[in-house]
Amino acid sequence: MTCSILVGGAWGDEGKGKCITYLCDKDKPNIIARAGVGPNAGHSVEFNGEKYGLRLTPSGFFNKDSKLLIGAGVLVDRDVFFHELEYLDKYDIKNRIQMDYRCSMIEPDHRDRDKNSKHLFKKIGSTGTGCGPANSDRVLRTAKMAKDISELENFITNVPLEINNSLENSEDVFIEGSQGFGLSLYYGTYPYVTSKDTTASTFAADVGVGPTKIDDVIIVFKSYITRVGEGPFPTELNQEIAEEKGIEEYGTVTGRRRRVGDFDMNLAKEACMINGATQIALTCVDRLYPVCERTQDYSSLSAEIKKFSTEIEDATNVPVTIISTGPDLKDTIDLRNELL
Numbered sequence: 626m627t628c629s630i631l632v633g634g635a636w637g638d639e640g641k642g643k644c645i646t647y648l649c650d651k652d653k654p655n656i657i658a659r660a661g662v663g664p665n666a667g668h669s670v671e672f673n674g675e676k677y678g679l680r681l682t683p684s685g686f687f688n689k690d691s692k693l694l695i696g697a698g699v700l701v702d703r704d705v706f707f708h709e710l711e712y713l714d715k716y717d718i719k720n721r722i723q724m725d726y727r728c729s730m731i732e733p734d735h736r737d738r739d740k741n742s743k744h745l746f747k748k749i750g751s752t753g754t755g756c757g758p759a760n761s762d763r764v765l766r767t768a769k770m771a772k773d774i775s776e777l778e779n780f781i782t783n784v785p786l787e788i789n790n791s792l793e794n795s796e797d798v799f800i801e802g803s804q805g806f807g808l809s810l811y812y813g814t815y816p817y818v819t820s821k822d823t824t825a826s827t828f829a830a831d832v833g834v835g836p837t838k839i840d841d842v843i844i845v846f847k848s849y850i851t852r853v854g855e856g857p858f859p860t861e862l863n864q865e866i867a868e869e870k871g872i873e874e875y876g877t878v879t880g881r882r883r884r885v886g887d888f889d890m891n892l893a894k895e896a897c898m899i900n901g902a903t904q905i906a907l908t909c910v911d912r913l914y915p916v917c918e919r920t921q922d923y924s925s926l927s928a929e930i931k932k933f934s935t936e937i938e939d940a941t942n943v944p945v946t947i948i949s950t951g952p953d954l955k956d957t958i959d960l961r962n963e964l965l
Protein backbone atom coordinates (compact mmCIF):
# COMPACT_ATOMS: atom_id res chain seq x y z
CA MET A 626 0.00 0.00 0.00
CA THR A 627 1.38 3.40 -0.99
CA CYS A 628 -0.22 6.80 -0.89
CA SER A 629 1.74 9.47 -2.77
CA ILE A 630 1.06 13.14 -3.40
CA LEU A 631 2.59 15.09 -6.27
CA VAL A 632 2.95 18.86 -5.91
CA GLY A 633 4.35 21.80 -7.89
CA GLY A 634 7.46 23.52 -6.50
CA ALA A 635 7.16 26.97 -8.09
CA TRP A 636 4.38 29.00 -9.79
CA GLY A 637 2.69 26.10 -11.60
CA ASP A 638 3.44 24.63 -15.04
CA GLU A 639 6.44 22.71 -13.72
CA GLY A 640 5.55 19.71 -15.88
CA LYS A 641 3.35 17.99 -13.32
CA GLY A 642 1.17 16.51 -16.10
CA LYS A 643 4.17 14.76 -17.64
CA CYS A 644 5.43 13.43 -14.28
CA ILE A 645 1.98 12.14 -13.29
CA THR A 646 1.60 10.38 -16.64
CA TYR A 647 4.97 8.70 -16.23
CA LEU A 648 4.47 7.66 -12.59
CA CYS A 649 0.93 6.34 -13.15
CA ASP A 650 2.07 4.38 -16.20
CA LYS A 651 4.90 2.78 -14.20
CA ASP A 652 3.15 2.23 -10.87
CA LYS A 653 -0.45 1.67 -12.02
CA PRO A 654 -2.21 3.00 -8.91
CA ASN A 655 -5.73 1.72 -8.20
CA ILE A 656 -6.96 5.27 -7.65
CA ILE A 657 -5.73 8.54 -9.14
CA ALA A 658 -7.29 11.45 -7.28
CA ARG A 659 -7.23 15.08 -8.38
CA ALA A 660 -6.64 17.70 -5.68
CA GLY A 661 -5.90 21.44 -5.98
CA VAL A 662 -7.94 24.50 -6.86
CA GLY A 663 -9.95 23.61 -9.98
CA PRO A 664 -10.07 24.23 -13.75
CA ASN A 665 -7.64 27.17 -13.53
CA ALA A 666 -4.98 24.44 -13.96
CA GLY A 667 -3.72 23.24 -17.33
CA HIS A 668 -1.82 19.99 -17.26
CA SER A 669 -0.14 18.71 -20.42
CA VAL A 670 0.06 14.99 -21.07
CA GLU A 671 2.01 13.46 -23.96
CA PHE A 672 2.54 9.84 -24.92
CA ASN A 673 2.93 7.84 -28.15
CA GLY A 674 2.74 11.08 -30.16
CA GLU A 675 -0.65 12.04 -28.66
CA LYS A 676 -0.93 15.28 -26.72
CA TYR A 677 -3.69 16.37 -24.34
CA GLY A 678 -4.33 19.52 -22.30
CA LEU A 679 -6.44 18.85 -19.21
CA ARG A 680 -8.04 21.11 -16.62
CA LEU A 681 -10.02 18.82 -14.33
CA THR A 682 -9.57 15.15 -15.27
CA PRO A 683 -6.70 13.42 -13.43
CA SER A 684 -3.63 13.31 -15.71
CA GLY A 685 -3.23 9.56 -15.26
CA PHE A 686 -6.51 8.98 -17.20
CA PHE A 687 -5.00 6.79 -19.93
CA ASN A 688 -4.22 4.09 -17.41
CA LYS A 689 -7.50 2.22 -18.02
CA ASP A 690 -7.50 0.21 -14.82
CA SER A 691 -7.30 3.23 -12.52
CA LYS A 692 -10.36 4.77 -10.94
CA LEU A 693 -10.33 8.57 -11.41
CA LEU A 694 -11.61 10.71 -8.54
CA ILE A 695 -11.98 14.46 -7.98
CA GLY A 696 -11.69 15.51 -4.33
CA ALA A 697 -14.21 17.62 -2.39
CA GLY A 698 -11.75 20.53 -2.22
CA VAL A 699 -11.61 20.86 -6.02
CA LEU A 700 -13.94 23.30 -7.79
CA VAL A 701 -15.92 21.74 -10.63
CA ASP A 702 -17.07 23.58 -13.75
CA ARG A 703 -19.65 21.30 -15.35
CA ASP A 704 -18.87 22.58 -18.89
CA VAL A 705 -15.19 21.70 -18.46
CA PHE A 706 -16.09 18.34 -16.91
CA PHE A 707 -18.44 17.28 -19.73
CA HIS A 708 -16.08 18.64 -22.40
CA GLU A 709 -13.24 16.48 -21.05
CA LEU A 710 -15.50 13.40 -20.92
CA GLU A 711 -16.03 13.78 -24.69
CA TYR A 712 -12.42 14.79 -25.39
CA LEU A 713 -11.12 11.63 -23.69
CA ASP A 714 -13.93 9.41 -24.98
CA LYS A 715 -11.56 6.80 -26.42
CA TYR A 716 -10.10 6.20 -22.97
CA ASP A 717 -13.55 5.32 -21.70
CA ILE A 718 -13.32 7.57 -18.67
CA LYS A 719 -17.12 7.95 -18.35
CA ASN A 720 -17.38 4.72 -16.42
CA ARG A 721 -14.53 5.34 -14.03
CA ILE A 722 -14.48 9.06 -13.19
CA GLN A 723 -16.35 10.42 -10.17
CA MET A 724 -16.26 13.51 -7.99
CA ASP A 725 -17.04 13.98 -4.34
CA TYR A 726 -20.65 15.01 -3.73
CA ARG A 727 -19.35 18.00 -1.76
CA CYS A 728 -17.31 19.61 -4.58
CA SER A 729 -18.26 23.29 -5.05
CA MET A 730 -19.61 24.22 -8.45
CA ILE A 731 -18.29 27.03 -10.67
CA GLU A 732 -21.28 28.81 -12.27
CA PRO A 733 -21.25 31.23 -15.25
CA ASP A 734 -21.64 34.07 -12.76
CA HIS A 735 -18.32 33.12 -11.10
CA ARG A 736 -16.53 33.28 -14.45
CA ASP A 737 -18.08 36.70 -15.16
CA ARG A 738 -17.17 38.02 -11.73
CA ASP A 739 -13.57 36.81 -12.24
CA LYS A 740 -13.13 38.25 -15.75
CA ASN A 741 -14.87 41.53 -14.93
CA SER A 742 -12.99 42.12 -11.70
CA LYS A 743 -10.27 44.73 -12.09
CA HIS A 744 -8.63 43.40 -8.94
CA LEU A 745 -8.60 39.70 -9.88
CA PHE A 746 -8.24 39.73 -13.65
CA LYS A 747 -6.14 42.87 -14.17
CA LYS A 748 -4.11 43.32 -10.98
CA ILE A 749 -3.54 39.69 -9.94
CA GLY A 750 -3.71 38.32 -13.48
CA SER A 751 -6.15 35.53 -12.66
CA THR A 752 -7.00 32.88 -15.25
CA GLY A 753 -10.60 34.18 -15.46
CA THR A 754 -11.97 30.68 -14.90
CA GLY A 755 -14.15 31.67 -11.92
CA CYS A 756 -12.11 29.88 -9.26
CA GLY A 757 -11.56 32.86 -6.92
CA PRO A 758 -15.24 33.92 -6.82
CA ALA A 759 -16.39 30.27 -6.44
CA ASN A 760 -14.03 29.65 -3.51
CA SER A 761 -15.18 32.90 -1.94
CA ASP A 762 -18.83 31.73 -2.23
CA ARG A 763 -17.86 28.48 -0.52
CA VAL A 764 -16.38 30.49 2.35
CA LEU A 765 -19.57 32.59 2.48
CA ARG A 766 -21.52 29.30 2.43
CA THR A 767 -23.60 30.15 -0.61
CA ALA A 768 -21.91 27.87 -3.20
CA LYS A 769 -23.78 24.95 -4.78
CA MET A 770 -22.34 21.50 -4.36
CA ALA A 771 -22.09 18.70 -6.94
CA LYS A 772 -24.91 16.80 -5.23
CA ASP A 773 -27.27 19.72 -6.06
CA ILE A 774 -26.75 19.30 -9.81
CA SER A 775 -28.95 16.62 -11.40
CA GLU A 776 -26.76 16.18 -14.53
CA LEU A 777 -23.95 15.03 -12.25
CA GLU A 778 -26.00 12.33 -10.55
CA ASN A 779 -24.08 9.46 -12.15
CA PHE A 780 -20.72 10.99 -11.35
CA ILE A 781 -20.85 11.57 -7.63
CA THR A 782 -19.42 9.52 -4.82
CA ASN A 783 -17.84 9.76 -1.38
CA VAL A 784 -14.17 10.27 -2.32
CA PRO A 785 -12.60 9.98 1.18
CA LEU A 786 -14.46 6.71 1.75
CA GLU A 787 -13.30 5.29 -1.60
CA ILE A 788 -9.68 6.28 -1.00
CA ASN A 789 -9.46 5.17 2.62
CA ASN A 790 -11.15 1.83 1.82
CA SER A 791 -8.69 1.33 -1.00
CA LEU A 792 -5.74 2.01 1.35
CA GLU A 793 -7.24 -0.39 3.93
CA ASN A 794 -7.23 -3.04 1.18
CA SER A 795 -3.49 -2.46 0.55
CA GLU A 796 -4.07 -0.73 -2.77
CA ASP A 797 -2.06 2.20 -4.17
CA VAL A 798 -3.40 5.74 -4.34
CA PHE A 799 -1.87 8.63 -6.23
CA ILE A 800 -2.99 12.18 -5.36
CA GLU A 801 -2.24 14.81 -7.97
CA GLY A 802 -1.92 18.41 -6.85
CA SER A 803 -2.18 21.38 -9.18
CA GLN A 804 -0.71 24.91 -9.32
CA GLY A 805 2.49 25.35 -7.31
CA PHE A 806 4.04 26.41 -4.02
CA GLY A 807 4.54 30.10 -5.02
CA LEU A 808 0.79 30.39 -5.73
CA SER A 809 -0.28 29.27 -2.24
CA LEU A 810 -2.75 31.63 -0.57
CA TYR A 811 -0.72 31.34 2.65
CA TYR A 812 2.89 30.70 1.63
CA GLY A 813 3.07 32.22 -1.86
CA THR A 814 3.60 35.78 -3.06
CA TYR A 815 0.36 37.17 -1.60
CA PRO A 816 -1.75 38.84 -2.97
CA TYR A 817 -0.44 37.51 -6.31
CA VAL A 818 -1.55 33.97 -5.59
CA THR A 819 -4.46 31.62 -6.22
CA SER A 820 -7.55 31.22 -4.03
CA LYS A 821 -6.29 28.54 -1.62
CA ASP A 822 -3.24 26.85 -0.18
CA THR A 823 -1.38 24.69 -2.69
CA THR A 824 0.80 22.51 -0.50
CA ALA A 825 0.71 18.77 0.17
CA SER A 826 -1.26 19.02 3.43
CA THR A 827 -4.10 20.85 1.70
CA PHE A 828 -4.05 18.41 -1.24
CA ALA A 829 -4.43 15.53 1.23
CA ALA A 830 -7.37 17.32 2.86
CA ASP A 831 -8.89 18.02 -0.60
CA VAL A 832 -9.36 14.30 -1.16
CA GLY A 833 -10.01 13.38 2.50
CA VAL A 834 -6.80 11.55 3.44
CA GLY A 835 -5.26 12.20 6.87
CA PRO A 836 -1.54 13.11 7.21
CA THR A 837 -0.63 9.77 8.85
CA LYS A 838 -1.58 7.94 5.63
CA ILE A 839 0.81 9.74 3.28
CA ASP A 840 4.00 7.84 2.33
CA ASP A 841 5.59 10.10 -0.27
CA VAL A 842 5.46 13.72 -1.37
CA ILE A 843 6.98 14.17 -4.82
CA ILE A 844 7.74 17.79 -5.63
CA VAL A 845 8.17 18.84 -9.26
CA PHE A 846 10.71 21.51 -10.19
CA LYS A 847 11.32 22.71 -13.71
CA SER A 848 15.03 23.38 -14.45
CA TYR A 849 14.16 27.05 -14.91
CA ILE A 850 11.12 28.91 -13.61
CA THR A 851 8.07 30.23 -15.39
CA ARG A 852 5.25 32.35 -14.08
CA VAL A 853 1.99 33.52 -15.70
CA GLY A 854 0.12 36.47 -14.28
CA GLU A 855 1.47 39.25 -12.10
CA GLY A 856 3.57 39.19 -8.95
CA PRO A 857 7.14 39.03 -7.60
CA PHE A 858 9.62 36.78 -9.40
CA PRO A 859 13.12 37.21 -7.89
CA THR A 860 15.06 35.31 -10.57
CA GLU A 861 13.12 36.64 -13.60
CA LEU A 862 15.11 37.17 -16.81
CA ASN A 863 14.23 39.73 -19.42
CA GLN A 864 12.54 38.31 -22.49
CA GLU A 865 15.58 38.66 -24.79
CA ILE A 866 17.85 36.69 -22.46
CA ALA A 867 15.18 34.01 -22.08
CA GLU A 868 14.87 33.81 -25.87
CA GLU A 869 18.66 33.52 -26.20
CA LYS A 870 18.41 30.51 -23.90
CA GLY A 871 15.70 29.20 -26.25
CA ILE A 872 12.97 29.29 -23.63
CA GLU A 873 9.53 30.51 -24.64
CA GLU A 874 6.30 29.09 -23.19
CA TYR A 875 2.59 29.85 -23.45
CA GLY A 876 -0.15 29.00 -20.92
CA THR A 877 -2.31 25.91 -21.51
CA VAL A 878 -5.52 27.56 -20.19
CA THR A 879 -5.14 31.22 -21.14
CA GLY A 880 -2.55 31.16 -23.97
CA ARG A 881 -0.66 33.95 -22.16
CA ARG A 882 3.10 34.12 -22.61
CA ARG A 883 4.88 32.83 -19.52
CA ARG A 884 7.50 34.95 -17.78
CA VAL A 885 10.82 33.07 -17.54
CA GLY A 886 13.57 33.03 -14.91
CA ASP A 887 16.48 31.05 -13.52
CA PHE A 888 16.10 28.18 -11.06
CA ASP A 889 15.55 29.62 -7.57
CA MET A 890 17.29 27.62 -4.84
CA ASN A 891 15.77 29.62 -1.97
CA LEU A 892 12.28 28.97 -3.28
CA ALA A 893 13.13 25.28 -3.77
CA LYS A 894 14.34 24.93 -0.16
CA GLU A 895 11.24 26.56 1.28
CA ALA A 896 8.92 24.58 -1.00
CA CYS A 897 10.55 21.28 0.04
CA MET A 898 10.30 22.19 3.71
CA ILE A 899 6.64 23.28 3.77
CA ASN A 900 5.52 20.39 1.53
CA GLY A 901 7.54 17.83 3.50
CA ALA A 902 8.94 16.63 0.17
CA THR A 903 10.50 13.14 0.10
CA GLN A 904 11.47 13.10 -3.61
CA ILE A 905 12.18 15.64 -6.36
CA ALA A 906 11.21 15.32 -10.02
CA LEU A 907 13.32 17.67 -12.15
CA THR A 908 11.77 18.49 -15.54
CA CYS A 909 12.70 20.22 -18.81
CA VAL A 910 16.40 19.58 -18.28
CA ASP A 911 16.66 19.28 -22.08
CA ARG A 912 15.48 22.87 -22.55
CA LEU A 913 18.35 24.12 -20.42
CA TYR A 914 20.88 21.58 -21.70
CA PRO A 915 19.77 20.47 -25.19
CA VAL A 916 22.51 17.78 -25.32
CA CYS A 917 20.43 15.58 -23.02
CA GLU A 918 17.24 15.69 -25.10
CA ARG A 919 15.34 12.40 -24.76
CA THR A 920 18.13 10.78 -22.73
CA GLN A 921 16.82 7.82 -20.75
CA ASP A 922 19.78 6.85 -18.63
CA TYR A 923 21.63 8.75 -15.94
CA SER A 924 25.14 7.73 -17.00
CA SER A 925 24.81 9.54 -20.35
CA LEU A 926 24.02 12.89 -18.71
CA SER A 927 26.81 15.50 -18.85
CA ALA A 928 28.82 16.37 -15.73
CA GLU A 929 27.16 19.80 -15.77
CA ILE A 930 23.66 18.35 -15.48
CA LYS A 931 24.69 15.92 -12.76
CA LYS A 932 26.22 18.82 -10.84
CA PHE A 933 22.97 20.84 -11.15
CA SER A 934 20.95 17.94 -9.79
CA THR A 935 23.41 17.34 -6.92
CA GLU A 936 23.34 21.03 -5.98
CA ILE A 937 19.56 20.85 -5.65
CA GLU A 938 19.82 17.71 -3.51
CA ASP A 939 22.46 19.26 -1.25
CA ALA A 940 20.50 22.49 -0.75
CA THR A 941 17.11 20.85 -0.10
CA ASN A 942 18.23 17.59 1.49
CA VAL A 943 15.76 15.75 -0.76
CA PRO A 944 16.84 13.22 -3.43
CA VAL A 945 16.21 13.87 -7.13
CA THR A 946 14.52 10.64 -8.20
CA ILE A 947 13.07 11.59 -11.59
CA ILE A 948 14.84 13.56 -14.33
CA SER A 949 12.71 14.49 -17.33
CA THR A 950 14.46 15.10 -20.65
CA GLY A 951 11.48 15.61 -22.98
CA PRO A 952 7.68 15.94 -22.97
CA ASP A 953 6.88 12.29 -23.77
CA LEU A 954 6.56 9.88 -20.89
CA LYS A 955 9.41 7.80 -22.36
CA ASP A 956 11.84 10.72 -21.99
CA THR A 957 12.44 10.02 -18.32
CA ILE A 958 15.31 8.90 -16.10
CA ASP A 959 13.94 7.04 -13.09
CA LEU A 960 16.32 6.84 -10.13
CA ARG A 961 13.77 5.65 -7.56
CA ASN A 962 15.31 2.18 -7.30
CA GLU A 963 18.46 3.76 -5.94
CA LEU A 964 16.53 4.85 -2.85
CA LEU A 965 15.72 1.27 -1.89
Ligand code: GTP
Nearest residue numbers: 637638639640641642667668669909949950951952
Ligand atom coordinates in the same frame (compact mmCIF):
# COMPACT_ATOMS: atom_id res chain seq x y z
P1 GTP B 1 0.06 23.00 -14.14
O1 GTP B 1 -0.98 22.29 -13.39
O2 GTP B 1 -0.49 24.20 -14.83
O3 GTP B 1 1.24 23.35 -13.32
O4 GTP B 1 0.54 22.02 -15.33
P2 GTP B 1 1.86 21.25 -15.63
O5 GTP B 1 2.76 21.34 -14.45
O6 GTP B 1 1.49 19.90 -16.08
O7 GTP B 1 2.64 21.99 -16.75
P3 GTP B 1 2.14 22.51 -18.19
O8 GTP B 1 1.55 21.39 -18.87
O9 GTP B 1 1.32 23.73 -18.03
O10 GTP B 1 3.53 22.97 -18.83
C1 GTP B 1 4.65 22.16 -18.95
C2 GTP B 1 5.05 22.02 -20.44
O11 GTP B 1 6.33 21.41 -20.53
C3 GTP B 1 4.13 21.11 -21.23
O12 GTP B 1 4.04 21.57 -22.55
C4 GTP B 1 4.83 19.73 -21.18
O13 GTP B 1 4.51 18.89 -22.27
C5 GTP B 1 6.27 20.15 -21.25
N1 GTP B 1 7.23 19.27 -20.59
C6 GTP B 1 7.11 18.60 -19.41
N2 GTP B 1 8.27 17.98 -19.09
C7 GTP B 1 9.14 18.27 -20.08
C8 GTP B 1 10.53 17.98 -20.32
O14 GTP B 1 11.20 17.34 -19.53
N3 GTP B 1 11.09 18.48 -21.46
C9 GTP B 1 10.40 19.24 -22.35
N4 GTP B 1 11.03 19.68 -23.43
N5 GTP B 1 9.10 19.56 -22.16
C10 GTP B 1 8.49 19.08 -21.04
Ligand code: IMP
Nearest residue numbers: 637665666667750751752818819853854
Ligand atom coordinates in the same frame (compact mmCIF):
# COMPACT_ATOMS: atom_id res chain seq x y z
P1 IMP C 1 -6.61 32.19 -10.35
O1 IMP C 1 -6.22 30.94 -9.68
O2 IMP C 1 -7.28 31.99 -11.69
O3 IMP C 1 -7.39 33.12 -9.44
O4 IMP C 1 -5.27 33.01 -10.69
C1 IMP C 1 -4.44 33.56 -9.67
C2 IMP C 1 -2.96 33.43 -10.08
O5 IMP C 1 -2.60 32.06 -10.12
C3 IMP C 1 -2.64 33.99 -11.48
O6 IMP C 1 -1.33 34.52 -11.44
C4 IMP C 1 -2.67 32.76 -12.36
O7 IMP C 1 -1.89 32.91 -13.51
C5 IMP C 1 -2.07 31.72 -11.41
N1 IMP C 1 -2.45 30.32 -11.70
C6 IMP C 1 -3.57 29.67 -11.27
N2 IMP C 1 -3.54 28.39 -11.68
C7 IMP C 1 -2.39 28.21 -12.36
C8 IMP C 1 -1.78 27.08 -13.01
O8 IMP C 1 -2.28 25.96 -13.04
N3 IMP C 1 -0.57 27.30 -13.59
C9 IMP C 1 0.03 28.52 -13.54
N4 IMP C 1 -0.48 29.60 -12.95
C10 IMP C 1 -1.69 29.44 -12.36
Ligand code: MG
Nearest residue numbers: 638667668877
Ligand atom coordinates in the same frame (compact mmCIF):
# COMPACT_ATOMS: atom_id res chain seq x y z
MG1 MG D 1 -0.01 24.21 -16.52
